[in-house]
Amino acid sequence: MSYQFTISPDFSPDHISGWYIFNTWLQKQTGEAIHLEMYDHFQAQREAIKQDKVDLIYANPFDAAMLVREKGFLPVAKATGAADEAIVVVSADNSAIDIVDLKPGVRVAVTEDPDVRMMGMIMLEPADLNAGNIELMTNDTYVLVAKHVLQGKADVGIFLAEAFDDLSGIIKSKLKVLVRSQISVIHHALMIGPNFSGKRAEILGLLETMTQDEKGAGVLKSLGFDGWEKVDDEDMEFMIDLMDTLAI
Amino acid sequence: MKPEDIVGEYQEKTLDLYGGYRRVVLYTDIETPYPDGKLIVSTTDKEGIITHVNKSFIEMSGYSEEELIGTPHSILRHPFMPSVAFKDLWDTVNRGEHWQGYVKNLRKDGGYYWVKATVIPNIRQGKVVSYTSVRRKPSRTKVEECMKLYPTLM
Numbered sequence: 407m408s409y410q411f412t413i414s415p416d417f418s419p420d421h422i423s424g425w426y427i428f429n430t431w432l433q434k435q436t437g438e439a440i441h442l443e444m445y446d447h448f449q450a451q452r453e454a455i456k457q458d459k460v461d462l463i464y465a466n467p468f469d470a471a472m473l474v475r476e477k478g479f480l481p482v483a484k485a486t487g488a489a490d491e492a493i494v495v496v497s498a499d500n501s502a503i504d505i506v507d508l509k510p511g512v513r514v515a516v517t518e519d520p521d522v523r524m525m526g527m528i529m530l531e532p533a534d535l536n537a538g539n540i541e542l543m544t545n546d547t548y549v550l551v552a553k554h555v556l557q558g559k560a561d562v563g564i565f566l567a568e569a570f571d572d573l574s575g576i577i578k579s580k581l582k583v584l585v586r587s588q589i590s591v592i593h594h595a596l597m598i599g600p601n602f603s604g605k606r607a608e609i610l611g612l613l614e615t616m617t618q619d620e621k622g623a624g625v626l627k628s629l630g631f632d633g634w635e636k637v638d639d640e641d642m643e644f645m646i647d648l649m650d651t652l653a654i
Numbered sequence: 655m656k657p658e659d660i661v662g663e664y665q666e667k668t669l670d671l672y673g674g675y676r677r678v679v680l681y682t683d684i685e686t687p688y689p690d691g692k693l694i695v696s697t698t699d700k701e702g703i704i705t706h707v708n709k710s711f712i713e714m715s716g717y718s719e720e721e722l723i724g725t726p727h728s729i730l731r732h733p734f735m736p737s738v739a740f741k742d743l744w745d746t747v748n749r750g751e752h753w754q755g756y757v758k759n760l761r762k763d764g765g766y767y768w769v770k771a772t773v774i775p776n777i778r779q780g781k782v783v784s785y786t787s788v789r790r791k792p793s794r795t796k797v798e799e800c801m802k803l804y805p806t807l808m
Contacts, residue, residue, distance in 0.1 A: 651788040
């Protein structure tokens with residue numbers, strides 16, 4: 407029997423090979439056949455979850471409630487010290503210097519990344535902006551978000567902070583950050599489904615000791631992680647409650 | 655509240671709080687702007703006693719974590735806020751529903767800050783075990799509406 411592993415579609419393109427390397431490592435360590443399935447879009451991934459095809463997922467926090475409450479998934483671990491934060495930018499020559507300078511009707515470039523979009527929209531609220539009075543422009547990647555702001559096709563861009571920080575210095579110099587979230591407690595997490603949950607403790611133990619051997623450390627490097635840390639049930643419930651408060 | 659903690663000229667008022675408590679508060683006209691990009695998070699038990707606060711809560715309230723944990727959440731209650739708002743909050747969350755509203759909070763130094771607050775019941779194994787409140791930066795337009803509305807609800 408083969409288990410299916412999948413990654414939130416907002417993964418950094420630089421780390422695609424890293425996830426395949428991680429999956430190979432995980433199969434060797436657990437002795438289980440695990441197939442890594444990459445989905446291009448959140449909708450396709452959610453459909454697979456709905457059909458109980460997914461057994462292990464590095465999940466976006468936005469999907470955590472559905473995974474835990476509707477599908478019986480359990481949290482395993484998160485990347486050490488990692489947190490999802492969002493950034494709202496305009497082009498450097500835009501006269502806005504504060505969120506409250508933005509007016510209804512602005513064109514806002516985003517990706518499909520649901521937690522970042524939600525955090526970005528919350529940061530627009532002080533200017534009385536909401537989905538009903540702005541024009542949302544959805545892009546496939548953060549590079550396209552930057553491009554649209556630089557070309558004047560969008561007035562505002564909402565980025566995952568990590569993706570913004572990874573943009574080239576030249577691009578960043580042409581963009582102006584209006585606000586960067588400092589939420590700290592919203593993060594992606596590795597979560598395990600009911601059919602595979604017998605392996606939860608074993609996988610957690612393997613992840614927590616990855617830094618201790620050369621091979622494991624190399625795998626972590628390819629993922630861009632410093633290590634893994636445990637996420638227990640209550641940590642996950644707290645994050646789900648927090649996401650609930652932000653979604654309304 | 656202690657006069658030596660207050661910054662600036664202050665007024666005094668006795669509040670009748672939810673649960674039959676009374677508290678003398680000292681308050682000034684000094685506003686601390688809500689910081690961009692931050693969330694203030696706290697958790698209380700079912701009786702409204704604070705069990706968890708994040709760093710932003712400590713920074714904005716002016717109290718230390720030790721002063722906050724174990725204290726009723728009404729430590730932040732500002733005399734400008736109508737009691738009816740908090741009755742609505744408790745009635746709503748006790749029904750297991752989310753509550754959202756704009757709140758003027760009182761700082762330890764007598765100043766204040768406005769927030770957009772969302773309170774949800776934390777449900778574990780089908781039972782409400784605690785409440786989490788998350789505050790974010792409010793729109794100034796909404797705050798100005800509340801500044802006109804709340805005095806009419808006193």
